[in-house]
Amino acid sequence: MSQRVGESASQRVGESASQRVGESASQRVGESANQQVSESANRRVVDSLTHLSSLIPTLAFLGLFFFLPLTRILAFGLDASAVTLDNLRLASHVLFFTFYQAFLSVLLTLVLGLPAAWLFARYDFPGKSLLKALTAVPFMLPTVVVAAGFNALLGPRGWLNLGLMNLFSLQDPPVEFVGTLGAILAAHVFYNTTIVIRIVGSALSQLDPRLPEAARVLGADERRAFRHVTLPLLRPSILAAGLLVFLFDFTSFGVILLLGGPQFATLEVEIYLQALSLLDLPLAALLSAIQLACTLAFSALYTRLARVQAQTSPRPRPASYAKTLRQRLFVASFTLLLIAFFILPLLALPLRSVTQLEATRGDRTQFQAGLTLDFYRELFVNRRGSVFYVPPAEALRNSLLYAGTTVLLSLLLGFPAARALSRQTRLTRLLDPLLMLPLGASAVMLGLGFILAFNRMLAQPWLVPIAHTTIALPFVIRALQPALASIPERLRQAAANLGASPLRVWLTVDWPIIWRAALAAATFAFTVSMGEFGATALLTRPEYPTIPVAIYRFLSQPGGLNYGQAMAMATLLMAVTTLAILLIERVRLPGGEF
Amino acid sequence: MKRLTFLLSVFALLLAACGGAEPAAPATLTVMTHDSFSVSEEVVAAFEQANNAEVVFLQSGDAGSALNKAILSKDAPLADVFFGVDNTFLSRALEAGIFEPYKSPLEANIPRAFILDPEYRALPVDYGDVCLNYDVNWFKERGLALPQSFDDLLKPDYKDLLVVENPATSSPGLAFLLATIAKFGEDGYLDYWAALRDNGVKVADGWETAYYTDFSGSSGRGPRPLVVSYASSPPAEVIFADPRPAEAPTGSIVADGMCFSQIEFVGILKGTRNRALAEKWVDFMLDTAFQEDMPLQMFVFPVNGQAKVPTEFELYVPSSYTPATLDPALIAANREKWIEDWTATVVR
Numbered sequence: 001m002s003q004r005v006g007e008s009a010s011q012r013v014g015e016s017a018s019q020r021v022g023e024s025a026s027q028r029v030g031e032s033a034n035q036q037v038s039e040s041a042n043r044r045v046v047d048s049l050t051h052l053s054s055l056i057p058t059l060a061f062l063g064l065f066f067f068l069p070l071t072r073i074l075a076f077g078l079d080a081s082a083v084t085l086d087n088l089r090l091a092s093h094v095l096f097f098t099f100y101q102a103f104l105s106v107l108l109t110l111v112l113g114l115p116a117a118w119l120f121a122r123y124d125f126p127g128k129s130l131l132k133a134l135t136a137v138p139f140m141l142p143t144v145v146v147a148a149g150f151n152a153l154l155g156p157r158g159w160l161n162l163g164l165m166n167l168f169s170l171q172d173p174p175v176e177f178v179g180t181l182g183a184i185l186a187a188h189v190f191y192n193t194t195i196v197i198r199i200v201g202s203a204l205s206q207l208d209p210r211l212p213e214a215a216r217v218l219g220a221d222e223r224r225a226f227r228h229v230t231l232p233l234l235r236p237s238i239l240a241a242g243l244l245v246f247l248f249d250f251t252s253f254g255v256i257l258l259l260g261g262p263q264f265a266t267l268e269v270e271i272y273l274q275a276l277s278l279l280d281l282p283l284a285a286l287l288s289a290i291q292l293a294c295t296l297a298f299s300a301l302y303t304r305l306a307r308v309q310a311q312t313s314p315r316p317r318p319a320s321y322a323k324t325l326r327q328r329l330f331v332a333s334f335t336l337l338l339i340a341f342f343i344l345p346l347l348a349l350p351l352r353s354v355t356q357l358e359a360t361r362g363d364r365t366q367f368q369a370g371l372t373l374d375f376y377r378e379l380f381v382n383r384r385g386s387v388f389y390v391p392p393a394e395a396l397r398n399s400l401l402y403a404g405t406t407v408l409l410s411l412l413l414g415f416p417a418a419r420a421l422s423r424q425t426r427l428t429r430l431l432d433p434l435l436m437l438p439l440g441a442s443a444v445m446l447g448l449g450f451i452l453a454f455n456r457m458l459a460q461p462w463l464v465p466i467a468h469t470t471i472a473l474p475f476v477i478r479a480l481q482p483a484l485a486s487i488p489e490r491l492r493q494a495a496a497n498l499g500a501s502p503l504r505v506w507l508t509v510d511w512p513i514i515w516r517a518a519l520a521a522a523t524f525a526f527t528v529s530m531g532e533f534g535a536t537a538l539l540t541r542p543e544y545p546t547i548p549v550a551i552y553r554f555l556s557q558p559g560g561l562n563y564g565q566a567m568a569m570a571t572l573l574m575a576v577t578t579l580a581i582l583l584i585e586r587v588r589l590p591g592g593e594f
Numbered sequence: 595m596k597r598l599t600f601l602l603s604v605f606a607l608l609l610a611a612c613g614g615a616e617p618a619a620p621a622t623l624t625v626m627t628h629d630s631f632s633v634s635e636e637v638v639a640a641f642e643q644a645n646n647a648e649v650v651f652l653q654s655g656d657a658g659s660a661l662n663k664a665i666l667s668k669d670a671p672l673a674d675v676f677f678g679v680d681n682t683f684l685s686r687a688l689e690a691g692i693f694e695p696y697k698s699p700l701e702a703n704i705p706r707a708f709i710l711d712p713e714y715r716a717l718p719v720d721y722g723d724v725c726l727n728y729d730v731n732w733f734k735e736r737g738l739a740l741p742q743s744f745d746d747l748l749k750p751d752y753k754d755l756l757v758v759e760n761p762a763t764s765s766p767g768l769a770f771l772l773a774t775i776a777k778f779g780e781d782g783y784l785d786y787w788a789a790l791r792d793n794g795v796k797v798a799d800g801w802e803t804a805y806y807t808d809f810s811g812s813s814g815r816g817p818r819p820l821v822v823s824y825a826s827s828p829p830a831e832v833i834f835a836d837p838r839p840a841e842a843p844t845g846s847i848v849a850d851g852m853c854f855s856q857i858e859f860v861g862i863l864k865g866t867r868n869r870a871l872a873e874k875w876v877d878f879m880l881d882t883a884f885q886e887d888m889p890l891q892m893f894v895f896p897v898n899g900q901a902k903v904p905t906e907f908e909l910y911v912p913s914s915y916t917p918a919t920l921d922p923a924l925i926a927a928n929r930e931k932w933i934e935d936w937t938a939t940v941v942r
Contacts, residue, residue, distance in 0.1 A: 076666075147803070147807065148806070148807070148814070151807050151814075155807070155816075155817075156816070157810075157815050157816065157817050173817070178807075179796075257763070257799040257800075258799060258803055261797065261798070261799070261941075262760045262762075262797045262798075262937070263941050263942065272763075273763065275662070276655070276658060276659040276662050276663075277658050277662075277762050277763055277933070278762070278933065279662050279665070279686065280930075281666075374836055378836070384632065384634070384890060384891055385634040385635055386632045386634060386635065386891060387632070387633050387634065387635045387638050387651070388632055388651075389635075448663070448666055451663055451666055451667050451672065452666070452667065455667065455670050455672060458672060537629070537653065537655070542651045542652075542653050552629070553629075555802045555806060556629060556630055556802060557830060557893075558805060558812065558823065558824075558827040558831055558893075559813075559830045559831050559833065559835060560812075560813040560831065560834060560835045561834040561836060563806055563812065563814060564813060
């Protein structure tokens with residue numbers, strides 16, 4: 001018996017398992033539901049047109065603020081003269097490394113992220129919401145700050161090396177971390193695990209528990225039910241998270257420069273060197289076109305792989321405390337692992353920000369003591385009387401204002417787009433990868449494109465949330481789309497047949513199923529905006545700096561107070577973002593209790 | 595369809611609300627510059643008041659990025675004035691033709707050696723030297739003598755002690771590379787760097803990483819006691835410390851030919867709509883009020899001979915030494931090739 005369940009629920013879930021394991025798990029449901037609708041073919045055409053028309057604002061937005069600048073700079077830079085043997089050799093060399101590190105990074109991120117998503121979706125434990133919020137914090141930290149955190153922990157004079165050196169009385173630091181491929185991979189996992197936790201986690205808590213239960217009843221053991229039922233059902237969200245993580249790592253820039261060092265170059269790093277240092281725009285444009293083509297190819301592959309699987313989920317399984325010994329072991333060990341991986345590097349910054357450093361200078365191989373609040377006090381002093389000084393409250397206000405607008409704007413544009421994309425037609429399959437492009441396009445080239453396209457309109461503060469929205473949109477859409485697609489059309493139809501207005505249908509059918517995904521989307525948009533530096537620095541006026549911009553300003557000057565203030569600002573950024581994420585997750589809008 | 599109309603109108607409203615026109619009363623002067631630019635509030639306010647103008651600063655990345663953005667937008671300039679192109683990149687700006695000539699009356703106060711463009715398309719504003727900085731305590735504790743020449747750095751005593759910036763991504767990194775080219779010539783500098791690489795030189799992407807992550811004399815507690823930074827970094831370590839130490843925790847090595855002078859220039863961008871105001875701003879930058887404000891804002895020296903340098907600055911910056919020099923025309927012709935060859939030798 002169990003043998004049969006195993007076979008049928010495998011890859012072919014859509015084909016044969018549907019009859020046995022439960023109809024709703026299959027893709028057929030969507031199709032058969034559609035067949036029911038097809039009473040009136042006309043209505044369907046009108047319906048799908050309405051649906052696609054809801055994509056128009058999003059497409060117009062991206063057209064103006066993404067495709068226009070990108071086209072301008074590529075048209076300006078692309079030149080046949082760049083296609084030489086030397087350049088192609090360079091391009092293929094860089095492309096290989098870019099793929100290699102991105103592939104390894106995604107793999108490691110999934111290895112850590114999937115069990116973590118399971119942990120957060122299935123189990124309750126003390127401090128859960130705080131830990132979950134903290135795993136999202138790295139996502140918005142500027143790279144210099146993350147590099148400082150890793151250095152304090154694993155650098156040649158970091159805690160680990162100092163500890164080992166003191167313990168075994170070694171002369172030289174035993175662990176080499178900074179400047180290795182390992183550092184790059186660790187930083188990528190550190191940054192992106194939250195994507196997997198949030199996207200797969202929201203799918204997991206939305207999963208219909210009857211499906212794996214049915215498999216268990218039919219005789220499959222727990223592992224088999226997971227492998228053959230749960231996992232296939234999670235596939236769209238795992239692929240969505242995997243794609244986002246991949247695109248992030250594929251276009252990685254700051255991490256490579258700061259933690260990898262000059263011997264490593266991704267496409268984005270090489271584009272930066274060619275465009276901004278060597279002023280070889282044709283080569284930069286060529287590399288950028290290669291990068292875009294790869295992004296498109298991967299997004300298209302994703303669209304093919306991630307098929308929609310509609311499933312009813314009247315009563316998703318709530319998280320509970322671990323019961324069996326094995327569950328307890330899993331929860332305890334994985335919580336500790338997450339704390340070690342996420343909290344320790346994050347802790348380094350607040351510690352630095354209250355550590356008196358001047359007194360012990362020169363005594364670098366000892367642990368340092370001596371606490372101070374000087375750096376926080378100093379934040380409120382414009383010591384140089386500089387025109388670029390910003391009081392911390394003002395930087396905070398700017399950051400929150402930009403982030404709030406970004407959340408609103410990206411949800412407003414993301415919802416209709418995700419809804420339209422959740423119905424698969426040939427057109428949406430074509431549009432889907434295009435909407436992913438902002439994540440995989442070169443930020444350097446886009447910045448230059450903004451200069452060409454908007455020119456004197458730069459330095460308008462309102463361009464900042466718009467730029468942040470172009471970056472946040474792919475996240476919002478990817479976070480919402482699997483949830484929206486999981487809603488069986490027949491539920492909406494049933495509600496409509498019973499006389500519910502479209503708004504009511506949305507509130508009673510859609511919302512209860514997607515609010516978790518909506519929260520994940522809002523969290524992404526918020527953190528993207530809070531941490532963004534490149535576009536902000538280019539677009540904002542110096543009078544309205546955000547916290548990351550202020551951090552960079554401190555770090556560009558020598559002096560203990562400047563370094564300390566950068567750490568204090570980074571601590572502030574972490575604290576505010578953690579609080580905001582906790583708040584966002586507390587929100588329970590009407591219908592959320594379903 | 596209703597929702598769509600609603601969305602569109604919200605979007606339109608949002609755009610309209612945010613993009614509201616600014617009052618046109620005082621003329622606006624836009625100054626494009628790099629991220630390290632800084633100036634006192636009251637100094638800018640004085641200019642704004644005297645000229646009924648509003649000055650907007652456009653910080654556009656590090657020195658190299660800012661210049662390349664100015665070049666990219668030369669057909670429709672983003673600003674009226676550009677400040678911050680240095681002598682290692684000046685030729686690129688002049689070749690691209692982004693500046694309009696302007697012979698400010700104040701150039702009379704500037705030593706001839708600083709004026710590199712005889713057509714006055716770019717006028718010098720400040721200068722500072724890129725030198726090795728060392729961690730004073732580190733060397734004192736070990737009783738190790740300071741390296742006094744480039745060749746010293748190849749000795750086993752100094753193995754794994756030095757961190758430099760990548761000349762492809764960092765302007766002090768490029769200046770230091772040029773100093774070694776001035777010393778060893780075009781034929782010899784790659785051999786020197788290969789030897790330096792074998793002696794454990796570390797390359798960081800930029801000044802921030804080199805100084806705060808790798809250098810042991812900074813608050814970042816790095817492991818290496820020698821870093822490529824500025825002659826003016828030690829006074830900054832004193833000024834930005836509370837309480838101020840009696841002696842700087844770091845020092846500069848200014849042995850002959852080991853430092854490289856960076857001169858920064860200002861120019862009026864071709865196509866400005868505010869030529870008269872732009873001229874006033876250039877004059878203003880060369881005048882004593884701004885020139886005397888610069889040292890403690892940007893840690894550079896004024897080019898105007900009449901401007902006084904603050905005492906704490908003079909105290910910690912060594913005064914008489916000979917920096918390396920390199921013909922600007924030679925730099926212009928070879929800069930990219932040198933950077934590429936260096937990259938192939940040292941990091942790839």
